[in-house]
Structures are given as C-alpha cells and as structure tokens.
Amino acid sequence: MYSDSIRNVAIIAHVDHGKTTLVDQLLYQSGMFRNEELDKLAGGRHGLVMDSNPLERERGITILSKNCAVGYTGANGNEYKINLIDTPGHADFGGEVERVLKMADGVLLLVDAFEGPMPQTRFVLGKALEHKLRPIVVVNKVDRANSRPDDVVNEVFDLLVELGADDEALDFPIVFASAREGWATADANEKGENLQLVFDAIVKNVPAPKADDEAPLQMLVTNLEYSDYVGRIAIGRLFAGRITESEPVTVIDKQGLHTQQKVMQIHQFDGLGRKRVAAVRAGDICTISGLDPVDIGDTIACAERPSSLAVISVDEPTMTMTFRVNDGPFAGRDGKYITSRQIGERLQKELQQNVALRVDPGRTPEEFDVSGRGLMHLGILLENMRRESYEVCVGKPSVILRLVEDRRHEPIERLVVDCPLDCQNAVMSLLGDRRSEIVGIDAKSGAGDFVHMEFMIPSRGLFGVHTRMMNATQGRAVMHHTFERYGPMRGAIPQRKAGVAIATTTGQVTAYALDALYDRGIFFVEPGDQVYEGQVVGEHCKDKDIGVNVARSKQLTNVRASGKDDSAKVRPERKMSLEPALEYIQDDELVEICPNSIRIRKRLLKEADRRREGRKGAR
Ligand SMILES: Nc1nc2c(ncn2[C@@H]2O[C@H](COP(=O)(O)OP(=O)(O)OP(=O)(O)O)[C@@H](O)[C@H]2O)c(=O)[nH]1
Ligand SMILES: [Mg+2]
Numbered sequence: 001m002y003s004d005s006i007r008n009v010a011i012i013a014h015v016d017h018g019k020t021t022l023v024d025q026l027l028y029q030s031g032m033f034r035n036e037e038l039d040k041l042a043g044g045r046h047g048l049v050m051d052s053n054p055l056e057r058e059r060g061i062t063i064l065s066k067n068c069a070v071g072y073t074g075a076n077g078n079e080y081k082i083n084l085i086d087t088p089g090h091a092d093f094g095g096e097v098e099r100v101l102k103m104a105d106g107v108l109l110l111v112d113a114f115e116g117p118m119p120q121t122r123f124v125l126g127k128a129l130e131h132k133l134r135p136i137v138v139v140n141k142v143d144r145a146n147s148r149p150d151d152v153v154n155e156v157f158d159l160l161v162e163l164g165a166d167d168e169a170l171d172f173p174i175v176f177a178s179a180r181e182g183w184a185t186a187d188a189n190e191k192g193e194n195l196q197l198v199f200d201a202i203v204k205n206v207p208a209p210k211a212d213d214e215a216p217l218q219m220l221v222t223n224l225e226y227s228d229y230v231g232r233i234a235i236g237r238l239f240a241g242r243i244t245e246s247e248p249v250t251v252i253d254k255q256g257l258h259t260q261q262k263v264m265q266i267h268q269f270d271g272l273g274r275k276r277v278a279a280v281r282a283g284d285i286c287t288i289s290g291l292d293p294v295d296i297g298d299t300i301a302c303a304e305r306p307s308s309l310a311v312i313s314v315d316e317p318t319m320t321m322t323f324r325v326n327d328g329p330f331a332g333r334d335g336k337y338i339t340s341r342q343i344g345e346r347l348q349k350e351l352q353q354n355v356a357l358r359v360d361p362g363r364t365p366e367e368f369d370v371s372g373r374g375l376m377h378l379g380i381l382l383e384n385m386r387r388e389s390y391e392v393c394v395g396k397p398s399v400i401l402r403l404v405e406d407r408r409h410e411p412i413e414r415l416v417v418d419c420p421l422d423c424q425n426a427v428m429s430l431l432g433d434r435r436s437e438i439v440g441i442d443a444k445s446g447a448g449d450f451v452h453m454e455f456m457i458p459s460r461g462l463f464g465v466h467t468r469m470m471n472a473t474q475g476r477a478v479m480h481h482t483f484e485r486y487g488p489m490r491g492a493i494p495q496r497k498a499g500v501a502i503a504t505t506t507g508q509v510t511a512y513a514l515d516a517l518y519d520r521g522i523f524f525v526e527p528g529d530q531v532y533e534g535q536v537v538g539e540h541c542k543d544k545d546i547g548v549n550v551a552r553s554k555q556l557t558n559v560r561a562s563g564k565d566d567s568a569k570v571r572p573e574r575k576m577s578l579e580p581a582l583e584y585i586q587d588d589e590l591v592e593i594c595p596n597s598i599r600i601r602k603r604l605l606k607e608a609d610r611r612r613e614g615r616k617g618a619r
Helices: 019-029 035-042 054-059 091-103 119-130 149-162 196-205 340-353 375-387 421-432 465-472 511-516 578-584 607-618
Strands: 006-013 066-073 079-086 106-112 135-140 174-178 183-185 218-227 231-240 242-244 248-252 258-262 266-270 273-277 279-281 285-289 299-302 319-324 358-361 367-372 392-395 402-404 407-420 437-443 450-458 478-488 500-503 521-523 535-540 546-548 589-593 598-602
Touching (some): 006 019, 006 091, 006 119, 019 079, 019 196, 054 375, 079 196, 091 218, 091 478, 106 119, 106 149, 106 196, 119 149, 119 407, 119 478, 135 149, 135 196, 174 196, 183 196, 218 285, 319 340, 319 375, 340 367, 340 375, 375 392, 375 578, 375 589, 402 478, 421 465, 450 478, 465 478, 578 589, 578 598
Parallel strands (some): 006 106, 066 266, 135 174
Antiparallel strands (some): 066 079, 174 183, 218 231, 218 299, 231 285, 242 279, 248 258, 266 273, 266 285, 319 367, 358 367, 402 407, 407 450, 407 478, 437 450, 500 535, 521 535, 535 598, 589 598
C-alpha cells in the first residue's frame, strides 16, 4: 500500500530538551540542504531553522508546532517519507501539542540525559498515551559532562508505569543521542557518528498510517495559515481517500454544518519547504488552499458521501485577563490600532489558530476577557499584537475557578525546582508561604550537591515566584511548572507587599527629580522618559503608595552654584518587560502595552478618584 512508505512522527519533550535541534539535524542529515542554505535560513550561526518566527528566535523557544518532511532510504533499500512534527515544550503551549498529535502515528520522546523527565515530559507523554501513540525514547544531550543516561532511562520507565502505560509501551525502544553534535548511539558509553539510528528507529517502530486510499475522502484540519496570495491554507492529515487539485469537497465544521467548496492547490511537505502536487493519498500530511471558511478541527470530506472525523478536544484554559482599550493620556501615540473594534477583530483572528485560547465579551464594550493556558501563552499574544502596532491595556491576570459540588476548585500545578543544597531552605520557605505541598525530594545522583524537589502549588501561588526564587537563590535555581489538575481552593496567598510610586504630573522625567527621590525606592523609568499622571513609575520602599513628581526640573537661576550640580546620582532603573509587569500589578492597576513602551498605571489616574474608590471599598 502507498501509505506503507509514510511515517508520521511528532517530537515531544519538556522545554529545551532539544527537539528543534534534533529536527534541524535530521533535516540536515537527510541531505536535503547544504550547510550554507541552512545557515541562511536559520538567520545566522546559532539559529535553529525550524524556530522560524521572530519571537521564537528572540526567546530561543518553540511557540508554534511545525511540519517538515525528510526522505530516508532504509537498510532494506526501501524509500520512506518521514513527516516530522516539531512541537513546543513550554507548558503554556500544551494546547499546540495536543492538537498536532492527531497527525502522528508515533512520537519521539526526548529526555535530557542530565535533567531526566520533567513536568512537561509527563504532560506530553500522558497526551501521547491518550492518543495511543507509542514512544521511542531518545535520551538526548549525552555529550554533556554530567549526563546520567542510564538513570534517566529508568526514570522514564517509572514515569510510564505511573501514567498507566501498557506493556507494549513499557517496552520502548531507546536511542542515546547528541542532537547538537548530530549523532546517535545504542550504547550510552560510545559516541555515534550520525543520526541513522534515529531514522531507523522511526521507520521500524512508528507504524505506517492505517489509511484506506480507496475510501471516501476524510482530512482533518489541524493547523491554519494565511497567505496574501491564496488566502487561507488548511494543514492536516488525510485519514481516508485522496484529494486532488480543483476537486469539489464538502467541509464539515465542528457544529456539523456542511459547505460545498473547491480545492485550489495542494502542497506536500518537502524538507523545510513545500512541493506542489496534483493529488495526495490517505496517510500523508498536506496543505490545501482555496477553502474558506475552514477552521481547525473541520473535516474536509468527499463531496458525494461526506462524513466527519472526531473533533479535536483540547484542555480548557486556566488563566484569564481583561484586555481593554488603551484610554491613557498617551493613547495612540505609537500604535496604529487602538479601537475596541480593531482589538476585537484581532482577537477573533487569533482564535482561529490558537486553539487553547478563549475570548468572551467583557463588562463593557471596551473590554474582552481573554483566557489561556498561562502567563506566557497570553504574553506571547500580547507581544505579537504589540509588534503589529496594536495598543491595549490589560488587568491583573487571575486563575479560572470551577465549581465542583458547590465548592470552589482552583488550578493546581506541579512545580519542579532544582537547586544547590544550600538554597533548599530558602526555596522551601518561599513556597511554604504559598500553600504548596511537597510531593517529592531527592538528591540528584551524579550531580554533586543538587536537590530536586517537586511541589503541588495553586497556580495563584506562582505569580511572581520566579523573580523571588531567583533573588532567594542568587539565580541558581531552575524551576518549571505544568498544570496538573483542579483541586479544592486553598487559603490566601501573600500579595505584593511593597507600595508603588505614582507620578503626580505629566511630563518628562528628569535626573534632578529622580535624584531627589533616590532613597524612596526603585524606579521603572529613566531621565528622558515621558510619564503621565497616575502612571506607576517605581516601587516604594514602604508598603504604602506614594505620589511623586518625577518630572520636576530645577529652578533655573543666574547664579551657578558650585558642587554637586549636574552629578545627579540616579539609580539604574528596573526595566519591566511584559511578563514581569503582568505578574507585578495588583487589582487596581493595569499594564499598558504599546509598540514602543510598556507602562504600568493605576486604573484610576486621578488621585481623588482613587481615594473615593478606596473609601467606597472600606465601607
Ligand atoms: N549539550 C547539548 N546541548 C543540546 C543538545 N541538543 C540541544 N541542545 C541545546 O539545548 C538548547 C535547547 O534546544 P532546542 O532544540 O531549542 O530545544 P527544544 O526542545 O526545541 O525547546 P522548546 O522548543 O523551547 O521546547 C539549545 O541551547 C541547544 O543548543 C545536545 O545534544 N547536547
Ligand atoms: Mg523547539
């Protein structure tokens, strides 16, 4: 059968365990690209070809899952086409992983040879097992000096047992690899030469798609793209039948609504690029242009005998935030799109591709309640909007509660912290305050005096923890967390203790004014910045808010005094980037996000208004 020569495999792992590096190397070694071409595509020496969008490059992480395909000639001389699906490892993009697993018949589970299975390893592996996908375990980074590959294999086995895997899955094939150096080996103590073992493991262990290409067409749309030339492009896998250019088809949406449409062009993945083809058969992954409306989760079916495939279900969001029109005095200064209609349309567009996102109308027509999987999930959306010249204000993120038998339940996350032994107490006391419970602790073998701790902690308790953890351990701790389950609401969690410094006038910040406020706290602005009344310009050293005039300039006189005249001693400012700012704010504050600036402000800009509201609250 045609589909015998196809392998569809998803690469899954915890963040940074080397998925994209491996996919890049597989592409490279399959001989499709010459070195220089890859370098050009990767945008330089260190870039990864597959992490192609600017935010991914900047942050060094994968955000969107992506397809590519490589050819491979097996030991028996058979030709195979391997569709590789690279997935993001960060917990907030778990929705992406869930969605694309539908395309795969097997997974490569990468595990760092030093770190071992981490929270997101557990999550993605659990999802793979739910989809009945058997893992091939790739213990990666065995080139690392402190790697402990054999222990890691045992830990993966234990994890599979814990997740209730069947015997077949427990008998997983193992490959040891260094994705960065481009080799794999069956024996962890020996260096390999190339990645052939990985290719062989895929060909041998990933089942060929079971798909009947004589049956009526069924293709599941798992991804969408836009092109200025052809409009919407649907990406997905053919589960049955064939699809040909210019063919009339029936698109069945999630509600079961049928629309008659016509296919324009069909492309198959070919290396990093795509190749136009006249037809595609069941089992393969392809892109279709010419269909509109078409959405993720829709089935593209045969025009005469249409029937739909099971809809993709994705876990519900756990965190929500209010997006609203920027009504600050500087609104429209650097953004192009600022009205609620423009913001609303942008959010609708995002919904089509971002499956784990939800948008509800807010309290006023100027507001939207946007919910997602975590701070980074929503942060990336905001970062993208900002780059596209939108301006928005957002309120303090909050977790989504659920009612279970009349009791409020909140999201609980599994948090893993690795730190040197001498920081252990600092970490425990920081987390102890935050309603966490410890579920595991052990010294990592082969890693000197490091401890590995696992906690269950309410998502609420994680706000602002990162900064505090870094301060408490001088940056030596590594932490990761993943949503685990909903659980009964735990008690109160300490909020930001410090008050803030609020600008009392609108104007340009002067060194002179900051100098005079030197001992009042830390400032988020620097001389030359424009600020407005009601903007939060710094953190007060006491627990109350204060008003400050940071735009005060020196009275000019004719007499030049000698001495400390221009040598204002301004402390370096604490620059607040997007996500830290979101974690920082309280209920009465907003983060204003514009293309060139991120500001924190009080919801009510006038002090008198804030005081009136405060009195109302106290009554
Ligand atoms: N020493 C060593 N480092 C590696 C190896 N493979 C990847 N890395 C490094 O690990 C880091 C993360 O690699 P990525 O390929 O971006 O990891 P990823 O799993 O795609 O990460 P996300 O997509 O963000 O989840 C990079 O700095 C790589 O250079 C390896 O085999 N050995
Ligand atoms: Mg990646």
